Amino acid sequence: MLLYIIIMISGLLFMPGLTAEKAKQSAWIAIALASLPGFLCLWIVWKLGKRFPKNTLPEYTEIILGKALGKVVGGAYILFFLMVNILSVCEFSKFLTVSFMPQTPPIAFNAILVLIGAYAASKGIEVIARAAQFIFPLFVISLLLPLISVLPAVKVGKLLPFLEGGILPVIWGSVPSIIVYGEIIVLAVLLPMVNKPEEVKHKGAFALLAAAIFLSAGMMFTLMIFGPNLSGELLFPFWFLSKYIEFSSYLQRVEGIIALLWMVGIIIKIAVLYYLVCFATAKTLDLKSYKPVVYPMALVYIPAATFLFRNMTEFRQFLELYWPYLGFIFELVLPSILLFVAVIRKKQRSVSR
């Protein structure tokens, strides 16, 4: 049941990300490359999950690092998930504001997204999983549709010259995307709740792969249509791509529908992350149930999303300069340390599992 959501989630975790991404030249390889650390992250999560089959992330940080330090790390993770969530909300509402409904104050969008996420989170992860399963086909269509319909306008020549500046710019360019893949870390918290844990490795890898393919393809298409320089300038390259869809003379400008389908995807993402935040909070604070935390969290979310970044430029600057490194720490570094420490203390820990 939850397996599908993994695929789902990975796909949509990244898709909306693409809208706010800035392109770099020869960038499509960059995106594909960025997925590699994601696989590493998945592997680490999986190993940790095998070690502690019944425990979620906040729980085993306590076990591995001891109570005090573990709670600190757990708290840090809560903040991290919170940040990811807020970013997602921000991202989408800014997207809506800029391209769709400029006159609506962003707080409306933020409030709606957050409240729906809260409602979903209060119902539990199973409900979210089922909803994701339900929407999955629709979402895939919304991803494929722009790609397919844009095919006639594609000029492969714009991809050349290949690796113009050498490999280094490509690697630098892949950095911002890494954290997006790394969001698979959410698995760490969800792992005990999955029905068939042994399949997680495959499905998770498959999900990452699928996401990588989609994104690379998307990036490729963007480059092929707009050329490298223009792509770097565009705010929401994929969105612009959708504007190109034209079935016949009277079914044009359907990018609105695509945007709405994305909204569906991002609601799922927000719901999942919201659930994570509440769940992790409950575990770290040793509360019996996460339900009381859900709606008060909204009080934190909505103002944060609205006031944290004053405008789009600030937002993008944050995403470009600061966030990748922060994300890197939480998604790769910390889990590696956790695994490392767990292995070292192996004799004391895994026996009692």
Place this chain on the structure above:
Amino acid sequence: MFKKLLKSALGFSVKKGSGKTTSQPVEKRPLSADYDNNLQTLRQVFDQCFDILFREFFINADMPLRAFIVYVTGLTNHEMVNDHLLKSIMQETANLPSFVHLSKANVQQVIQERLINLDETSTTTDLIELVQKVLEGNTVLILDGSSTAIIAGVRGIESRAIDEPDSEPGVRGPKDGFVEALNTNMSLIRRRIKTSRLKAETFETGLLTKTQLAVCYIKGIANDKVVQEVKQRIGRINVDSVLSGNQIEELIMDEAFSLFPLVQYTERPDKAAASLLEGRIVILVDNSPMPLIVPVTFISLLQAAEDYYNNAVFATSVRLLRFVALNIALLLPALTVAAFSFHQELLPTALISTVAGARQGLPLPIVLEILMIEFAFELLREAGVRLPKTIGQAISTVGGLVIGQAAVNAGLVSPISVIVVATTAIASFTIPNYAAGTALRILRFVLIILAGFLGGVGIISGLMVILFHLCSLRSFGIPYLSPIAPLSPGDLKDTMVRAPWWAMLRRPWMSVSNEPVRQDPDQGPQKPGKGGQTP
């Protein structure tokens, strides 16, 4: 003491705040052996009930043994009482020569076992039970000197004849529908499923109405846990009166406040029988022609019995049509509002110019316009329910065409709104399940308002909330949106499409896995060459 007896006999036994279930044994009051005592007690219990009659007589000319019967005149089959009960006791006793020598203690037994030639008889020594049986339509015979009463099942309750179901008509397929009498309804199901594995257990609910419920299921196909759960929930019902299936529904439902129906109703025995064979449970309610079917999933709201009597391909297309109609019924007005208010770029140019021209000079923004027409339509619909059939037709024509046209001509609304609302209404009538239709109506309004505020974003938010709500619903443990989410691919053959019978090899997921395979795999139509016959 006597008062207490009267009270319990008359049904005043609601114990406030005790929290006990109705399965607790009621207080018993034994009959006395004294004839006059019994007679007087019963007369007082049934005081001021004109239709409950007493008939005192003597048994057998040679024995001065008194007896009396109590019965409800409207519920009794008088012929049977006269021919079989009274005649056999008063006259046929002559056939038993030893009769006159019986002592008072033995007489009752002899009468019941040898003389009364009725198929349903039982005995009781409890006054409360006796009163209950009389009220159910039985005739009770009490003899002098015996503290055991004989209950004769000579009920003759007037009942509607089996007729075509009103709410679920069909072109092909059987046309018998359920009636109000529980036994008749049960027989309609039994004649379709002739296996002793079809179990039917009765429950009595409602302290004053003592309505009988019958819980039917096929043992081995229905999920035992679900059956247990159903029985438990019914056992917990502790109310004054149960007059309709709807009350039962509300008392045993999973969630208190969902708009979507968690219990299905039907008026067709073939549908009930089919549900039983799928592993569901049917609850028949006495005096209600609509039994309940549990558990229910969202998909069953879109399925009609007709689908199974038609060609598979045709049935599939009709189902798809219904699915589209569902979307239209829910979304069309909201989409129109969103498109015209916020997302004009989505509409083709030709349409925009026509509609924009038509909307010149109209007083209201399209949101309010559509809301207004929807509201008017709901008024018409509600009024139409109460009108006699002849006037109803006229009103719908008048209301629909004339008033709509007049409104357009007067410049109040634009034709596009009228068209949208009318199409929505027609689409909503294709949904087979009435309760789902009502849910849709309310949600439609909500979505229109959301669309008015935020356009497409509003619609999506509303839809997501609805989706999350649906995903969280469970009907007796079965997730509401199976088999789509959680996905169970084998069951998809009966959701949007109607696979031919030879392809439906497994039972639906919800039933027990004891017998997953319904039929042999190779039943599809085959060319005749295999038999070895030469043309």
